[in-house]
Amino acid sequence: MEVAIQCRNLRKTYDQKVEAVRGVDLTIYAGECFGLLGPNGAGKTTTIEILEGLLTPTSGEVEVLGRNWQTHERELREQLGISLQETRLSERLSVRETVELFASFYRYPNSVESVLEELSLGEKADAWVGKLSGGQKQRLAVATALVANPKVLFLDEPTTGLDPQSRRQLWDIIRQFQERKGTVLLTTHYMDEAERLCDRLAIIDHGQIIAEGTPAELIARLTGHHVVEFAISGMTDGSDDQVWKRLPGVQGVRTDDGLLCLQVNEPHETIPALLAEVCKQGARLEHLTTRQASLEDVFVQLTGRHLREE
Amino acid sequence: MADTAQQARRTNGRWAGYWHLLLARMKELQREPEVIFWVFGFPLLLALGLGIAFRDKPADIASVVIVEGPNSQKLVALLRQSPEHGAIRADVLGERTTLDQFRLGKYALVVSMDDQGVHYRYDPARPESVLARSQVDDALQSAAGRKNPINTVATAASEPGARYIDFLIPGLIGMNLMNSGMWGIGFATVDMRQRKLLKRLIATPMRRSDFLLALMSSRLVLMVIEVALLLGFGALVFHLRVEGSLLAILLIGTLGAVSFGAIGLLTACRAQKIESVSGLINLVMMPMWIFSGVFFSYERFPEMVQPAIRALPLTALNDALRAIILQGAPLSSQFARIGVLALWGVLCFVLALRWFRWS
Ligand SMILES: Nc1ncnc2c1ncn2[C@@H]1O[C@H](COP(=O)(O)OP(=O)(O)OP(=O)(O)O)[C@@H](O)[C@H]1O
Ligand SMILES: [Mg+2]
Numbered sequence: 037m038e039v040a041i042q043c044r045n046l047r048k049t050y051d052q053k054v055e056a057v058r059g060v061d062l063t064i065y066a067g068e069c070f071g072l073l074g075p076n077g078a079g080k081t082t083t084i085e086i087l088e089g090l091l092t093p094t095s096g097e098v099e100v101l102g103r104n105w106q107t108h109e110r111e112l113r114e115q116l117g118i119s120l121q122e123t124r125l126s127e128r129l130s131v132r133e134t135v136e137l138f139a140s141f142y143r144y145p146n147s148v149e150s151v152l153e154e155l156s157l158g159e160k161a162d163a164w165v166g167k168l169s170g171g172q173k174q175r176l177a178v179a180t181a182l183v184a185n186p187k188v189l190f191l192d193e194p195t196t197g198l199d200p201q202s203r204r205q206l207w208d209i210i211r212q213f214q215e216r217k218g219t220v221l222l223t224t225h226y227m228d229e230a231e232r233l234c235d236r237l238a239i240i241d242h243g244q245i246i247a248e249g250t251p252a253e254l255i256a257r258l259t260g261h262h263v264v265e266f267a268i269s270g271m272t273d274g275s276d277d278q279v280w281k282r283l284p285g286v287q288g289v290r291t292d293d294g295l296l297c298l299q300v301n302e303p304h305e306t307i308p309a310l311l312a313e314v315c316k317q318g319a320r321l322e323h324l325t326t327r328q329a330s331l332e333d334v335f336v337q338l339t340g341r342h343l344r345e346e
Numbered sequence: 347m348a349d350t351a352q353q354a355r356r357t358n359g360r361w362a363g364y365w366h367l368l369l370a371r372m373k374e375l376q377r378e379p380e381v382i383f384w385v386f387g388f389p390l391l392l393a394l395g396l397g398i399a400f401r402d403k404p405a406d407i408a409s410v411v412i413v414e415g416p417n418s419q420k421l422v423a424l425l426r427q428s429p430e431h432g433a434i435r436a437d438v439l440g441e442r443t444t445l446d447q448f449r450l451g452k453y454a455l456v457v458s459m460d461d462q463g464v465h466y467r468y469d470p471a472r473p474e475s476v477l478a479r480s481q482v483d484d485a486l487q488s489a490a491g492r493k494n495p496i497n498t499v500a501t502a503a504s505e506p507g508a509r510y511i512d513f514l515i516p517g518l519i520g521m522n523l524m525n526s527g528m529w530g531i532g533f534a535t536v537d538m539r540q541r542k543l544l545k546r547l548i549a550t551p552m553r554r555s556d557f558l559l560a561l562m563s564s565r566l567v568l569m570v571i572e573v574a575l576l577l578g579f580g581a582l583v584f585h586l587r588v589e590g591s592l593l594a595i596l597l598i599g600t601l602g603a604v605s606f607g608a609i610g611l612l613t614a615c616r617a618q619k620i621e622s623v624s625g626l627i628n629l630v631m632m633p634m635w636i637f638s639g640v641f642f643s644y645e646r647f648p649e650m651v652q653p654a655i656r657a658l659p660l661t662a663l664n665d666a667l668r669a670i671i672l673q674g675a676p677l678s679s680q681f682a683r684i685g686v687l688a689l690w691g692v693l694c695f696v697l698a699l700r701w702f703r704w705s
Pocket of ligand 2: 080081082121192193
C-alpha cells in the first residue's frame with residue numbers, strides 16, 4: 037500500500053517547557069481516513085499542524101506524499117487541503133468570494149460552483165460569511181480546503197459544535213472525497229465519529245499514542261465486545277470487584293458513575309450467572325443494561341478517564 | 347458528475363492569487379462603513395470645520411470691553427474717532443461682568459480709565475490679548491492726536507495661497523496617508539493574525555510576497571482617492587490653488603502611502619492582539635501629530651529639536667506636499683525629503699519582513 041503521510045518520533049516542546057507531543061509515530065496510507073482521537077490538550081492540533089508543515093517539530097521526521105517540508109513546500113501545498121481548528125474567515129466577503137479567493141491560490145483548483153454545490157452552500161453563495169450559522173461556517177472551512185482539489189485533506193475538529201444532522205452531512209462529504217481516492221487525516225474528540233468515519237485511528241493522550249488500529253480491532257483487543265452495566269443495593273460482601281471478575285466470560289470490571297461495568301464477550305453467559313450471584317449475596321438489583329462496547333470504553337480502559345470530562 | 351467537474355476545471359496563472367487578494371481587500375474595505383468614514387469623511391469634515399472656523403473670524407478684529415464708569419463714554423468716543431475703529435469692537439459693561447467675561451475669553455482686553463489715565467487688563471499668555479492691547483493703545487493714542495513718524499501701508503493676506511486653509515489641506519493629506527497606512531496595514535494584519543487567517547493563508551500555495559503586495563496595492567488605490575478628494579474639496583470649497591503638477595503630488599503620495607504602510611507593517615509584525623497593536627499604532631503616530639506640522643507650523647518648537655522633527659517621516663511628507671501643492675516646487679527640489687521618507691520605508695519594510703510572524 038502506498039504511504040501518504042509518515043512521521044517518526046515526532047516531538048514538540050513549546051517554550052522549552054510544555055511537552056505537547058512526546059514521540060509520535062504514524063503511518064497513514066493513501067485512500068484511507070485516519071483519525072486522531074483524544075481529549076482536550078492531548079496534542080492533536082500540534083501533531084496535525086506539524087504534519088501540515090505549519091509548525092516545526094522540536095525533533096522527528098515528517099514525510100507527506102513522499103516529500104518533506106524543507107525541500108518541497110510549494111509542491112506539497114498545491115496538493116493538500118487544510119482546514120484549521122479555528123479560523124475566522126473575513127466576515128464581509130460572500131461565501132462564493134471566499135471560496136474563489138482560496139481557489140485562486142492553486143494552480144489547478146476545483147470548480148468553485150461544484151464545491152459549493154457539494155457542501156450544500158449553493159443557496160448561501162451570495163451571503164456574507166458573517167451571516168452564516170456555525171455549521172455553515174464549518175462547511176465553508178471544509179469548502180476552502182476541498183476547492184484545492186487536494187490529494188490529502190487535513191481537518192482539525194471539523195464537526196465540533198455541530199448538531200447531529202450537520203455532522204452526518206459532513207461525514208458524507210468526507211466519504212465522497214475518499215471515494216475519489218482522497219486521503220483524509222482528521223482529529224476529533226467524538227468517539228462515535230471516529231468509530232463510524234475512520235478506517236483507522238490513533239488514540240492520543242498527553243502527547244503520546246496510546247493505541248492504534250481499526251475501531252473494531254481496538255474494541256476487540258482492549259475490552260469485550262459488550263458492556264453490562266448494573267447497580268445493586270444491600271450487598272453483604274462490600275463492593276469487591278473480585279466477586280464479579282469470577283463470573284463466566286467477564287474480561288474486566290470497573291465502576292463508573294455509581295454503576296458497575298463488566299466487559300464481556302458473551303452477555304448470554306454472563307447475565308444468568310450475574311443474577312444468580314446477586315441472589316446468593318441477598319442483594320437487590322437496581323438497574324441492568326447491556327450495550328455494545330465503544331471507543332469510549334477503550335479510552336476509559338486505557339486511561340481511567342473519560343474522553344470528554346463533563 | 348466527475349466529467350463535468352473535469353471540464354469546469356481551470357488553470358490559474360501566476361498572478362491569480364494576487365488579483366484575488368487585492369479584490370477581496372478592496373471589497374472588504376468598501377463594505378466597512380467605519381473605514382469609509384475614517385478614511386474619507388473625517389478628513390473632509392476636519393478641513394471643512396477648521397477652514398470655516400478660521401475664515402469667519404478674521405483675526406484682526408479685537409473684542410474689547412470697557413468698564414462702565416464716569417469715563418467710559420469718553421473712551422468709546424475716542425475709539426470711534428480713531429482711524430483703526432473698524433478693527434476694534436468695544437462693548438461697555440459693569441465691572442463685575444466685565445471681569446467674568448474676560449476670564450471666560452469672550453473679550454481679549456479690559457479697558458478702564460480714571461484720573462491716572464487708561465488701564466489695560468490683558469493676559470500675556472493669549473496672543474489675541476496682547477494684540478488687542480497694542481491695537482487699542484494705538485487707536486487711543488492716535489485719536490488723542492499722536493502723529494506717526496513713518497507712514498505705513500498694510501495689506502491683508504487673504505487671497506488663495508497664503509491662508510490657513512492652504513496650509514492645512516496638504517497637512518491633512520499627509521496626516522490622512524499616515525493614519526490610513528498605519529491602520530489599513532498594521533491593524534488589518536494583526537486582525538488577520540488574531541483570526542488565524544494568516545495561518546490559514548500560508549497553508550495554501552499563496553506566495554507570501556503576493557499577500558504583502560496586495561495589501562500595499564490596496565493602500566495605493568485608496569491613496570489616489572484620498573488625495574484627489576482632499577485636493578478637490580479644497581479647490582471647490584476654499585478655492586485652493588494647486589500650483590505643482592498632479593503627477594508630482596501622486597508620486598509623493600505613493601511614496602508616503604508605501605512608507606507608512608511599511609511602518610504599519612513593522613508595528614504589526616509580531617503583535618497577537620488588536621488591542622496591543624492599537625496602542626502601538628497610536629504611540630507611533632502621536633509624536634507626528636504634534637511635531638510634524640499638520641495643524642500648525644513646527645517652526646514654533648525650539649531650534650534644538652528642529653533636526654529631529656525634520657527627520658520624522660510625516661514632516662518630510664507634509665513639507666514636500668506643501669512645497670509642491672502651494673509653491674509649485676518640482677519633484678527634483680524635494681530630494682532630501684524624498685530621501686527621508688524612502689529611508690523610513692525601506693528600513694521598516696526590511697525589519698518587518700525579518701520579524702514578521704504569520705501565526
Ligand atoms: N502556542 C502554544 N504555546 C504553548 N503551549 C501550547 C501552544 N499550543 C498548544 N499548547 C499546549 O500544548 C498542549 C497540546 O495542545 P493542542 O492544541 O495540540 O491540543 P489538542 O489535542 O488539539 O486539544 P483540543 O482538543 O482542545 O483542540 C496543550 O497543553 C496546550 O496548552
Ligand atoms: Mg486542537
